[in-house]
Amino acid sequence: MTMFLIFAAVVLLLFLGVTTAVTMGFASIATYLAAGGDMARLFLVPQRMFAQVSGITLMSIPFFLLMGNLMSVGGISRSLFGFGRVCLGHRWGGLSNAAIAASIVMAAMSGSAAACAAGIGMIAIGEMTKAGYARPFSCATIAAGGALGPIIPPSITLILYAGLTSTSVNALFEAGVLPGLLLGLAFMGWSSYVSWKNGYAKADPEPMSVRWAAFKDAFWALLTPVIVIGGMFGGYFTATEAAAVASLYVMALGFFVTKTLKVKDLPRIFWETVEQTAKVMFVIATAGFFQYVLLYTRIPQETISFITSNFHSITPVILMIIAILVVMGCFMEGTAILLITVPIFVPLAKSFGYDVTQLGIVMCVALAIGVLTPPVGLNLYVMSSITGEKLMAIAREAVGYVVIMILLAVLVAFVPELSVGFAGLLGE
Template sequence: MTMFLIFSAVLVLMFIGVTTAVTMGFASIATFLFAGGDISRLFLVPQRMFAQVSGITLMSIPFFLLMGNLMSVGGISKSLFGFGRVCLGHRWGGLSNAAIAASIVMAAMSGSAAACAAGIGMIAISEMTRAGYSRSFSCATIAAGGALGPIIPPSITLILYAGLTQTSVNALFEAGAVPGLLLGFAFMAWSSFVSYKNNYAKEAPSPYSARWQAFKEAFFALLTPVIVIGGMFAGFFTATEAAAIASLYVMLLGFFVTKTLKVKDLPRIFWETVEQTAKVMFIIATAGFFQFVLLYTRIPQETIAFITTNFSSVTPVLLLIIALLVLMGCFMEGTAILLISVPIFVPLAKSFGYDVIQLGIVMCISLAVGVLTPPVGLNLYVMASITGEKVLEIAKDCTGYVLIMIAMAIAVAFIPELSLTLSTLF
């Protein structure tokens, strides 16, 4: 009953426009008092909030946000899409494949779904529609490419999961690499199939001289994920250090290579990063007290006891987790869902002996589906704001990509080699 009241309160407050952080904070305090908590112990609210955001793992978030903001004006997405276009444009769905390939590289830089979609969308949409692709399919493809941002390392979602579960960030990044790349390739295959079916135009093959020139233009941008991911996997620096180094590198690219970044742009970029960081950290902070309330009301323990009594294997539990996350993603923002669900799902999976790293990737993919599903799908609104296309039209063309992501979440849930092989090797 208490859990039902919590989720009802959260949904109602979000539907009437209350921000995620305030919603979680209000619901936590109300639940604590409703469950018989002493009002004099509300001093725990600021204490738990501070403790939740004081971990060193979360220090990487502002740097990754800064890197994404720097990329949006640094001309990097243009060079990446141009390189993908000359290499893949002659195939069925060549431009859509180029957009997805550029999104994969962008995802390996920013870790954000919206940053990937916005960065590639502003460049690729006009090119794809000019080549004969329908505008809604072009938007859907780029929105799906952006959905790779929270999956392919460095992922802000995985950083949050690591902070909540006290798990190694590097281990999660290593586990997310293969599923993220497989999803990208599956998206390419689907977009090629749709392009063939609808007879979208192919471009003439580009000469190797043009490919070499495009590669030279994109070379320094392509080095960014090598610096970030390669440096972490090789043990040269932590996720936080990688984010700081990559932010500086992207800034230097904007100043001296692409020459599209100006000193006058920096105050605005820094301020946007501060605002975004404050929003994310406020949500994480309120989640600290929310987790305390869940433990106080014994909701995770009761949930585990109920499910372990009624289910003898982990299979239906995993399917239930995926279904709940996908459904909740239709109505709530992914960060809020993660912060609400981790205190319940992680102990539940542990009770069946399920690997926490593997569960993190399953949850990450399932949550990423939410950026493509209305009414809350973030990437749908990003693309609609860029192009003026109707959200429901974009969502309709996202159906194939959504089904692929759900299938991948299920595959990762039951085939541990997909996520744990690379992590084990490193």
């Protein structure tokens, strides 16, 4: 009953427009006092908040946010989509495949769903419309491609999960590679099928000279995920160091390769990064006291006791977790959901002997579905604001992509070789 009241209070406050951080802080303090907590011990609030954001793992977040902001003005998305277009444009759904392929590379740079969708959307929508693609389908495809951002490493969602669970960031990143790539390929397959069914135009094959020129144009951008992911997996630097190196590299690309980044742009980019970092860290900080309140009220322990006494297999529990995350994603932002559910779902999974790293990938995929589901689907709003298309029209076209993501979440949940098994191969 206590957990239900907490959840109801959080949802109500979010619907009233209260920010996520203030909502979680208010709900935590109110629950603590209602449970008989000593008001004098509220000095624990700033202590817990500080402890939650003081970990080295979370230091990578501002650097990845900075990299995303630098990419948005650095012209990187244009070269990536151009390379994908000349290589894939002659296939059914070639332009949609090119948008998804560019999103895969963008995801391996920024780790943000909205950044991927906005970066590719500004470039791809015009060309897809000229080629005869229905605009709602084009928007849905790019929104789905953006959903790869929180899954393919480096992922801000996985960094948060690592900080909340004391799990290795590198292990999570390694486990997220194959599911992210499989999801991207499945998206390509679906977009090709829809394009074939609706007769969307195919472009003439480009000569090798044009493909080579496009590759040279995109070469330095394509090196970014190699630096980030290859450097971490090769043991050359940590996730935080990789984010810092990649930010400097993307800045250099903007100044000296694409030449679209100017010195006068840097103060605005830095300030936007500071604002974004403050918002994210404030939410994470309030989650520190929220976790303490959950432990104080013994909600995780009671939940585990109830479920383990009624379920004797991990299968229905994992399916329940996926279903809860998908439904919550329709109404809440992914970061808030992660912070609320991790203190309950992780100990629950551990009680059944389920791998915490594998659970992280399952939760990450399930949470990413939320960017495509109204009424809170972030990427739907991004594409609607860019193109002027009605949000529900885009959402209808995104249903196929949502179904694919749910199926992949279930597949990853019960086939460990797709996540932790693949991570083991990378680690050898």
